Amino acid sequence: MSLRNPPGRAAANRAKFLIDVRAILRPLLVVLSVGMSLVAVAATLPDSSKRSEVTDDSTNAITEFYAALPNTPMRTYVTDGAVNAIVRSGDTIYVGGQFSRVGPRTGPGVEVALDGSLNTAMPDIAGAGPSYTGGATTGVRAVISDGAGGWFVGGLFTHIGGIAQTNVAHIFADHSVDPNFHPVLNGAVSELALSGSILYLAGPFTVIDGTARSNIAGYDLIGYVNSFNPYADGNVNALAVSSDGLTVYAGGSFATIGGQPRTGLAALDSGNGSANSSFNPVLAGQPRVSSLAIAGSILYVGGSFSTVNSVPLRAIAALHLGGATDGTVVAGFAPSPSYYGNVSYASIDALAVSGATVFVGGSFDTMGGASRAGLAGLNAANGSATAFDPDVQGNINTLAVSGSTVYVGGGISSAGGQSRNYIAQLNGADGSATTFDPNPNGSVNAIAVTATAVYFGGQLSSIGGIARSSLVAINAGDGTPTAWDPNAQGSNGGYALVKDLQISGNTLYVAGAFTAIGGQPRSNIAAVSTINATASSWNPSASAQVSTIALSGNVLYAGGGFQTIGGQSRALLAALSTVDGTATAWSPALDGTADVIVTSADRVYVGGAFLTVNGEARTRLAAFSIADGSLTNWDPQLADGIFGSNVNALAISGNTIYVGGGYTGVRGVARHNLAGINMSDAMPTPFDPQPNGENNDGAINAITVSADGATVYAGGDFESIGGLTRSALAGLNVSDGSATNFDPKVSGGTIYTLVFNNGVLYAGGNFPSFDLAYQQGLAAFSKDAVFHSGFETP
Template identity: 30%
Template structure:
């Protein structure tokens, strides 16, 4: 059979928005509340310390410095485990769908040349992969999955490490497997399960290595087992339990493997133990505790493997204001690698991952600079595969304010710092007169005193000579029109003048103007459309007239208009956007101009008439954005019109309907912005569209660049159908057409795309002596 690839592009109807955000973007280690864009530069503010370009959640780094390698396959979700493949590469498991452009469900083989093995592709479905062990050509897999390569495998499976073929080993756990440990005859298993092989095994058990037959050993843990390690003929376990084999054991215990009996070893951790590793006669423990081995130890300890008493080794992990813990430990290359939530350990600032000296507990020079916790370390020579829930390695310090170049895909050197008060420092930003104006709740910017409102040079980040000092207040909203800057918040005094909640500055002089519309309550949102200013908040009167929660002004005359949304039941309006003659309001309300509209409403911009677009949300909305076709809503809701749509949705503004788009972030956005063909979202989420993209995400609203067939991906395995990979960024599916003469084309298959990547298999090719292929995209 003759195979040929060609590319054809067909524009048809408006494409559906893909659920997955763009892979090339930026992430932080905290919350993003405000976004602003100037040309190709994205400015963002909130409460964070680390910023980095997305690398994916699995990165090979040097074992000495933590520097990430330049080329490797990016993984779009979380990595919970990795193991050396014995040839300089790794098997990697977690919760993901794409690795290096290949569709891979929760398990992937990365070869020593840092490419994805194209022929090793078991599909591990139904749950995450938490644990991997490689032995004698067999890869043992544990996790929360229920199916492997189309066959039932409940939480445990074994694969041929060369071919990926599923083996007969099938212990069958009834809930998550979190950890495994291998001896010459048995696989020891820990987790959340209560049965193995349909027999009672409370959170811990053992099976043989051939078929997964259950061993008689049945110690029974009082609660979940999360970690295991082997040392000198003993099995050490950690978890949530306070009893083991019917005896009191505080979150850690050990067994003599020659007899299977519980040892007297009892380090008595004060709370959960989530990670273990052994070195000589020492057991390293990590988790969420304040004491272990009879000594005060914060979340990480070294205890004697015989007595259980703490050694003098003390990592001195400091507790963050939001909490700290340790999730991963690995002894490798004369150091202990540590992953978790922390900002200081071993006497040095280290964010989320560190390496400690095995003797002194001091932090080494190794610093991977990841923005969220590491879960996995797997060594291969002088390289360490680092996996976790981070979105970026090699991050840089940026204190609550940063800039990202959308063209180069890099964090810029623009770096003014904003000091934290008791709240989120940056809530609002707007660009005008080659300056970035920021508002929030802070007291210094760039080392200079600036209370809650400041301006910075767009190019240098220098703090400009403007200090209106809204006294003891939070700034929630900023907007501009012509040569005017509008400020909304909770203040009663600004620039030394008594003025409540709303103020106007002349941009040429940065002085207050004389306009005071006398708003009776906080201003939390603003939008300008033409010569009209919309404000929203929790006020009841404006300029002496009743205007509940929302009002409009004619900016040419600086007068209140007659436009009245008639909000009669509700606490606040927190978001406003205007598009194509329609005003969209979001917040916490239920009745607008006599119509029931829960937390969202669309109004006519001229008459304030309630429009037929209905999206009743079960919780408040905090952010809105609109394009020519869509209205985007972000908030704390889970249901829209009774349908499950958590935190972020798109409405079809033309069809007046909820779209099928489900990006599913795990927390709500606080800021949304449409610029060009992209929706930008900021908040405090860890994932969106099944991808690890912490606090920031960019969603394409249409095809980006030219789609293509990956020419070197064309394969035709023996007695199998030809197949190839295709890429079309910004759309959820593409069509593959076939022809035998390049004139007459027929649809062969609509290929679903994940992150713009898809796999086509021509199951009909055996009836054709030759075939050409091309892609059609909407």
């Protein structure tokens, strides 16, 4: 099909004119902003995971000139795993967690040139759709060409290019979003097919534009749901449209569709969706159809089934289309796949046809009479294996072909004799890998190809990037990683875990679970040079994970699951000399873990899962004298929550310590999971945001306070806080805990650490996306017109 005049083009051009005008004005705004920002001086704060210590940062007064923090994070590098700790020193931001790569933010949908290089102008896809909370299901599931250089994209999302768009969108060839294509669905879109001016959609939805449609629908590009209404009673996983546009073939796990009983495969009238009576192949063996491909008068069917029309055909079949043989099995095409020697284990998840070759991907190690690992080429005539043998490692979700080139996507780690992460381009003759290597950081679910570009999508947030083992230094000037790389290593070749960071001068203290860092063996705690990333001789060697650390002068306080540290027997909590790493005489006895530590001028505050300290009752929170290490009388007496109680986060501002975790009261006063507590008498302040979440929980994992002390930022597992709906991250008025307008809407994850520094809120955690940006793992929010030190605007 050719969309010579795509819908909405005039409107898009008008919008682009306004953008061009804004582009002319932007330099004037930037000059004004930069000039004003010159009075702001980068400060070093010992902020780290699960807490923030707030200093009197009067140099940040300029930030109060700007409006509240935006809901869209800045475009920085992202991680492929969780972030637990963040600390900024001057122009460098140190980030720790459990990840293996960092890369530029792309979101879950990416367009690349045929050589694999990124086309950077694509609109961001972000957010989780309305029928899911996010997590691994968030992202792109389907993509097809619009025939005019653009794309139709389906999946699970709420925005594209900053525009509210639910689960399906049209991107023009100039990378603008079609403003007139705006269907609203209550579930994800997992399959797309285009015929003329009709877009067919399939997925787990029941309503589109207010009209009931069960798992499959037709949408006219003019902008309305058409009369195509097959009403499938189960999932529809695959679509294909006949060349004349009169028949839509649907595959899935349904038993009824188009008003007729069908065993996972049907031919539907493209007008009203009724099932074609002549096409009724009977699939058996708990049938599920995952992929369809039409080649002339033959329909290739892939999935999980044992017979078709009583003919033994495992997982793949070829069926006649049209005439007296409509829906009957093509004799002789019998690839007979098996997996681990058992035919019942084999399944097909992806199909693509090019000329006389059928390419198949799925779970098998034998196909077409030959040994083939997960991906094979078959002769279309008889199903025998061709010479195409890429020996793919990992699961395959999608295939696309363009001439003699095959694209494969999924959870792959190698293909065609080369290391390839999640997507590969292969020679269709022998399966050898080409130089095409975008290197995304997550699984690929869908691929579409035109003469000039490849669009792929899935559960990914970045392509390219660099390897970093759970610890990285980010340049505050442009949001990119520096060359600094201490290369932390976990036990038995596993991933290192970084739980907390503290910085003093040119030394970065690192806590977590690791066996080596900075080129030296180190057990769970280390000091690393910020200049050359090497470990210093400081080596307390903890016997188990160190979860939290805090600096006070020449002492580093440490908490975790250890029994020995600094050469001494110290259970769960210790004080270490920053000079030589030896444990001081301080040895408090806790009956549960110490999970978070902060220090004031004269006290050490410790939160965790303990009930007693030195034999005295202290429920989850205690304060010690820095002068002599004694347990003070300060005792907030936290009451247990629904799932017990725990303190996960602490932050100090003025004479108030903010306490986050899971509990129900402070000294007999009702407070749910987050409270401000007076540091003098341990009584709660009026600050009472009452976070709530699943099962009435809503635990708090991270807290930080703005430089002016007016706003408390909280992160955790909540769905509401401060009297308003907020997902996992919120700003709260310090006076009473009511929610501010800051509402970035974390999609399908949680926040583990927050740091407010130099007018910027840094957030780390285990999240795939915010509502307006697919910013995985690490995010920065700035109220300035430009980022303090130059991070790219959203």
